[in-house]
Amino acid sequence: MRTRLALTALAMATAVTAGLAAPATAAGPDPVRQDLETLVRSGEAPGALASVKDAHGKFRTYTAGVGDRDTQAKVPRDGQVRIGSVTKTFTAVTVLQLVREGEISLEGHVEDYLPGVVRGESIDGRAITVRQLLQHTSGLPDFEDDVTDDILERRYLSPRDSLDIALTHKAVFEPGTKWSYSNTNYLVAGLIVQKVTGRPLPEVIAQRILKPTGLRHTYFPAPGETTLREHHPRGYREDSPGAPLRDVTEIDPSAAWAAGAMVSTPSDLNRFYSALLKGDLLAEPQLKEMLTSVPIKTGEDRYGMGLGIMKVRLSKDCVVWGHSGGIPGYGTWAGATEDGRAASVAMTREPTTSEAVAHLEGVVDAALCRR
Numbered sequence: 001m002r003t004r005l006a007l008t009a010l011a012m013a014t015a016v017t018a019g020l021a022a023p024a025t026a027a028g029p030d031p032v033r034q035d036l037e038t039l040v041r042s043g044e045a046p047g048a049l050a051s052v053k054d055a056h057g058k059f060r061t062y063t064a065g066v067g068d069r070d071t072q073a074k075v076p077r078d079g080q081v082r083i084g085s086v087t088k089t090f091t092a093v094t095v096l097q098l099v100r101e102g103e104i105s106l107e108g109h110v111e112d113y114l115p116g117v118v119r120g121e122s123i124d125g126r127a128i129t130v131r132q133l134l135q136h137t138s139g140l141p142d143f144e145d146d147v148t149d150d151i152l153e154r155r156y157l158s159p160r161d162s163l164d165i166a167l168t169h170k171a172v173f174e175p176g177t178k179w180s181y182s183n184t185n186y187l188v189a190g191l192i193v194q195k196v197t198g199r200p201l202p203e204v205i206a207q208r209i210l211k212p213t214g215l216r217h218t219y220f221p222a223p224g225e226t227t228l229r230e231h232h233p234r235g236y237r238e239d240s241p242g243a244p245l246r247d248v249t250e251i252d253p254s255a256a257w258a259a260g261a262m263v264s265t266p267s268d269l270n271r272f273y274s275a276l277l278k279g280d281l282l283a284e285p286q287l288k289e290m291l292t293s294v295p296i297k298t299g300e301d302r303y304g305m306g307l308g309i310m311k312v313r314l315s316k317d318c319v320v321w322g323h324s325g326g327i328p329g330y331g332t333w334a335g336a337t338e339d340g341r342a343a344s345v346a347m348t349r350e351p352t353t354s355e356a357v358a359h360l361e362g363v364v365d366a367a368l369c370r371r
Helices: 031-041 083-099 131-136 144-152 160-167 184-197 199-213 266-278 284-290 353-369
Strands: 046-053 057-063 237-240 246-247 293-298 300-305 310-315 318-327 332-337 341-345
Touching: 031 046, 031 057, 031 341, 031 353, 046 353, 057 266, 083 131, 083 199, 083 284, 083 318, 083 332, 083 353, 131 184, 131 237, 144 160, 160 184, 184 199, 199 266, 237 266, 266 318, 266 332, 266 341, 310 353, 318 353, 332 353, 341 353
Parallel strands: none
Antiparallel strands: 046 057, 046 341, 237 246, 293 300, 300 310, 310 318, 318 332, 332 341
């Protein structure tokens, strides 16, 4: 769930094995390979994997480090990982498709869809719009820190359970006056989707996004599902600074739900973001709304937040649209450029340092901007 507003970095080196489909070129070493190895050698995670898609639809896959610290098995190429807050883009696309169909209005209020549900200290669903949910300008308090133990201890929480936890806190600010990242926004957005469609959110996302886009290795875990379905690297966590890493591959991500529960592969994420920016998933008016961003930090244009998607200016002439995410065991950053190229990178530990974020962002920069 946790988003560090850039990427996630990697490493915790044991051995660096970069298994690439793309070798170094005559012009020199592959910069993506170099940056992925640097990420692992930095000591942030045991392993990392990445996928790059060029404008012609050709994919390259990369791995570095180890996929299992106990067996020293290699990181599986294009393995499944928990994508954390990258889930939010899937949720936002679903909402915007329903906007196109007239079922939801971006200017409609939460109360219009969920009467009486969003209430708390200085919190009132009658004052919060759907747009504010998707853009993190609602002022709703975040629930993430309250549910980490539930996730790690494999306790199932329904979306309403997580929302009730969030609503024990007071509002962060008056709706529409500031920006502040909150996973609670996407719990509410997911509940709105279920209310207007009459179907479970995972089913709606599968029918509207996963199947049409051919994302065969991407899914929303079923209630109580704690394992990953296909080949995957193990995920790790440091419970306190300096503590040994422990394996947290098997968790219950239900508390994160529409904000961060999904599983995918780097190549599937490249397909998703490429299709999104190409206009395959949203009509032009809704895609334009999605890509209209507000600054994440006042006075700085490096990062902006659209509707479920981040605008990241990696260099003067290179802008990437995507999302980062972290959940116990994994950190991910995925995105694409408007000319059809895409890159996704994952590490086998939730990013907890600015150095980790910088390393992950560096991999995407190497893939999409350093040409």
